Amino acid sequence: MVGTECFSTPTVMNSTCGAGNVTNIAGLNSYVTGSPLSALVILFMSDLADKVAAKGGYRVVCPDVFNGDPFDRNNTTRPVAVWLKDHAPEKGFETVKPVIEALKKEGATAIGAAGFCWGARTVTDLGKAKSIQVSVLLHPTYVKVDDVRGVKVPIALLVGQNDSVTPPKLMEQFKQVLDAKPEMVGMSWN
Structure with missing residues (x-):
């Protein structure tokens, strides 16, 4: 399930929209901003790259x-269930x-994501594989308790109190998983 707020501002791959530019990295167009000399990289599944x-x-x-x-969301011939067949969250990794x-x-010497x-599932899978050093999930859609249990890097879960996709009951389950892993740095807010 995806909240309607997720489609209010889709990511735009356009160099004129911010301080960065669009470049091809490993065959994937990517909006890149910040210092190209920095060895610290944040992989962002959002449109807030310039601010970060x-x-x-x-x-x-x-x-x-x-x-x-x-x-x-305005394309009524292709509802989210149909679109997801081409863009399944488990393909993100x-x-x-x-x-x-x-x-x-x-x-890059350290990569956080x-x-x-939708991107929260990708970040969760990256954390499970230790492909990144730290993970942050915001409004985590398509993420299950077992997914969080499998993450092997520090993780933060950030959810709004009125998040219909990740309600407080699910956040409490995520918190229990993190609390049971004392070797992990984990935190959750809602």
Whole structure:
């Protein structure tokens, strides 16, 4: 299930929309902003890349995981269930993995990832594989308790109190999983 708020502002792959530029990384168009010399990289599954780069001096990469085909809620002939057949959340990991490998070859020494909605599942899978050093999930859609249980890197779960997709009951289950893993740095807010 996806909240209607997820489609209010789809990611735009356009260099004129911010301080960065669109570049091809491992065959995937990616919006890149921040210092190209930074060895600290944030992989961002959202349209807030410029704000994050400006605040921390990081290089922020926002790959186009939908290959130019974001969900369009105005397209009544292609509802979200149909669109998801082409863009299943579990495919995100394999889509982004070459980007991470390319960033490491370019000198990235630490990669954190933040995923909103659909992107939270990708970030969870990256954390399970230890492909990143830290994960942040915001409004985590398509993420189950067992997914959080499998994450092997520090994780933060950030959810609004009125999030219809990740209600307080589910957040409590996530929190119990994190509390049971004392070796993990985990936190959750809602």
